Each structure stands twice: as C-alpha cells, then as structure tokens.
Amino acid sequence: MPHSPSPFSDVARLTRLTQYFATEAVRAGDVAAFPPPAALAELPAIEKRRLLDGLLTIRPPRPIPDDGAREDLDALLAAESAERVRAAGAPDALDLATLADTHGVGSALGERVALWRGDLTALRAGAIVNAANSAMLGCRVPGHACIDNVIHAVAGPGLRAECAVYMDSRGGRPEETGRALLTGGHHLPAAHVIHTVGPVVEGEVGEEHRRLLASSYRSVLDAAEAAGLDSVGLCSVSTGVFGYPKEEAAPLVLDTIEAWLAAHPASRMRIVVCAFAEADVIAYEKALAARLRLGR
Numbered sequence: 001m002p003h004s005p006s007p008f009s010d011v012a013r014l015t016r017l018t019q020y021f022a023t024e025a026v027r028a029g030d031v032a033a034f035p036p037p038a039a040l041a042e043l044p045a046i047e048k049r050r051l052l053d054g055l056l057t058i059r060p061p062r063p064i065p066d067d068g069a070r071e072d073l074d075a076l077l078a079a080e081s082a083e084r085v086r087a088a089g090a091p092d093a094l095d096l097a098t099l100a101d102t103h104g105v106g107s108a109l110g111e112r113v114a115l116w117r118g119d120l121t122a123l124r125a126g127a128i129v130n131a132a133n134s135a136m137l138g139c140r141v142p143g144h145a146c147i148d149n150v151i152h153a154v155a156g157p158g159l160r161a162e163c164a165v166y167m168d169s170r171g172g173r174p175e176e177t178g179r180a181l182l183t184g185g186h187h188l189p190a191a192h193v194i195h196t197v198g199p200v201v202e203g204e205v206g207e208e209h210r211r212l213l214a215s216s217y218r219s220v221l222d223a224a225e226a227a228g229l230d231s232v233g234l235c236s237v238s239t240g241v242f243g244y245p246k247e248e249a250a251p252l253v254l255d256t257i258e259a260w261l262a263a264h265p266a267s268r269m270r271i272v273v274c275a276f277a278e279a280d281v282i283a284y285e286k287a288l289a290a291r292l293r294l295g296r
Contacts, residue, residue, distance in 0.1 A: 013076060020066065021055040022040060057139070061163070088118060088122035093124060093125035093126070094231055096270075107261075109254065109257060115288070120233050121150055123274070125189075125190045125232060127231075127233070129195075130193050131147050132148055136166065136167050137160050147240070155185060177215075179196065179215075179219050191229070194223050196216040198237035213238055218260055220232065220234065221260045232270075232271055236249065236276075249283070250283040251290065254288070
C-alpha cells in the first residue's frame with residue numbers, strides 16, 4: 001500500500017513546507033545537509049512532495065513551532081486525504097457488503113463482517129488498525145510501503161506525537177506483543193487508529209505465534225468496542241516483514257473474529273477485513289472456502 005501523494009494545486013505551499021522541514025532537519029541534526037532553499041524551489045512538484053514525505057518520515061515526534069508551517073502542513077494533508085477518499089469512491093465501512101451477502105456465510109461472522117479489497121487509509125470507519133512495531137512511532141524508513149509507514153504518512157505528524165506521549169508514559173519501554181492502543185485518526189477519514197504489535201515469525205509458525213496473533217486481533221476488537229465505535233477496519237497484522245504466512249493467518253483471523261462475536265452477542269460493530277494485496281485476497285478466499293466446505 002505505497003503512499004502516493006496526490007497532484008498539487010498549491011505548489012507555493014508545497015515549496016514553503018519542503019524548505020521549512022529541510023532547514024529544520026539540518027538544524028536538528030536529522031540529516032547532515034540538504035540543497036539550499038533556492039535549489040529546492042526549482043525541483044518539480046512531485047519531487048518536492050517525495051522529499052517532504054521523507055523528511056516527515058524520519059522526523060522525531062517534536063512540536064512544529066512555526067504556526068505558518070503547521071497550518072500549511074495541515075491544509076496539505078487534509079487536501080490529500082480528501083482526494084485519496086474521493087479517488088477510492090468514498091468507501092464507508094457501514095456500506096460494505098457482508099460475508100453473508102458475498103460468500104453465503106451464516107452466523108454473526110456473516111452478518112457483521114465484510115471482506116474488502118481497498119486502501120485502508122481511504123476507509124471511513126470508527127477506526128482502522130495499524131500493524132505497528134514495538135517502538136510505536138511509525139516505520140521511520142522513507143518510501144517503505146508497510147502499512148505502519150502509510151498510515152503515519154497520511155495521518156500526519158500529529159499521530160506520531162500522540163503515540164510518543166503514550167510511549168513516554170511507559171518510560172520508553174517497547175510495546176508488548178498482542179496489545180492494542182487507541183489514538184486519534186488525525187488526517188485519516190477514520191476517526192481513530194488502533195495500533196497493535198503482532199508476532200515476528202522466523203521459521204515455522206508455533207503455538208505462541210498463533211496465540212499472540214489472536215491476542216492482537218482480540219485486543220483490537222476489545223478496544224474498538226470499549227470506545228463505542230460503529231466499525232473497525234482490520235489490516236493484515238504480522239503478514240508483511242514480520243513473516244507470518246498469509247495463508248496461515250487468514251483462517252486464524254476469521255476464527256478469532258468469530259469467537260469474539262460469540263462472546264459479544266450484543267455488539268453491532270461492523271468489522272471490515274481489508275485485503276489490500278492479491279495474496280491477501282487469495283488467502284482469505286481459501287480460508288472462507290474451507291469454512292464453507294465444513295459447513296461453518
């Protein structure tokens with residue numbers, strides 16, 4: 001799910017932001033050097049936006065003291081988010097067809113859950129899920145296409161700042177695997193982000209990996225329900241660089257959701273399983289087909 005900034009109607013604003021954050025990065029020691037402001041101004045708009053994205057990705061969670069820069073950045077991110085939603089067709093978690101309609105799945109799983117292929121950062125929902133790392137401050141690798149990086153890029157620096165407050169309250173201790181943290185959505189169309197750290201798999205998937213992955217999804221659903229949210233969009237936790245095989249994760253995720261729904265019969269929350277990549281779609285289709293063959 002690479003972050004693809006939209007076309008720019010206000011190149012002057014983009015130029016100001018690139019110059020401001022490049023100068024700030026050099027003064028703060030985040031980077032050794034950058035081209036002078038005059039050279040930055042000559043870059044094509046798309047290159048300026050990529051540069052700005054990289055500067056914001058590596059930027060530590062510190063305040064933006066310049067009111068003008070802060071207002072410019074908020075305006076840019078809001079416009080990009082609105083365009084992202086428009087280009088995706090303004091998807092709403094409550095409007096997506098459920099598994100009962102798309103796959104003939106019965107029970108609460110069919111009634112409350114949707115399988116959707118789309119851009120999670122364009123989804124209107126009570127919350128979307130971020131597959132975080134234990135530092136809880138975003139990926140911090142410019143251009144990396146992981147969901148953690150994309151969510152932070154679209155939401156803006158306010159999300160990292162909010163996560164930093166939480167991490168400071170923990171004394172900087174790494175976040176444990178299988179828990180969930182609810183934050184604001186900032187510039188995302190989702191009202192909130194629920195961050196969870198999934199298990200890292202090196203080699204064979206073991207029982208502890210399964211337990212922790214199930215714990216991540218249960219914790220996410222618990223957090224969304226406790227907040228009174230009408231919907232939550234789930235990403236594929238741990239199946240990227242964390243190494244959990246997609247075809248093993250998909251049936252476990254469905255089983256975990258089904259068990260959670262059985263334990264919360266009064267919940268009316270819509271649960272959207274977002275399958276962004278073709279491999280995710282295939283894994284969930286296989287898992288659903290296997291359930292139907294077993295009469296589940």
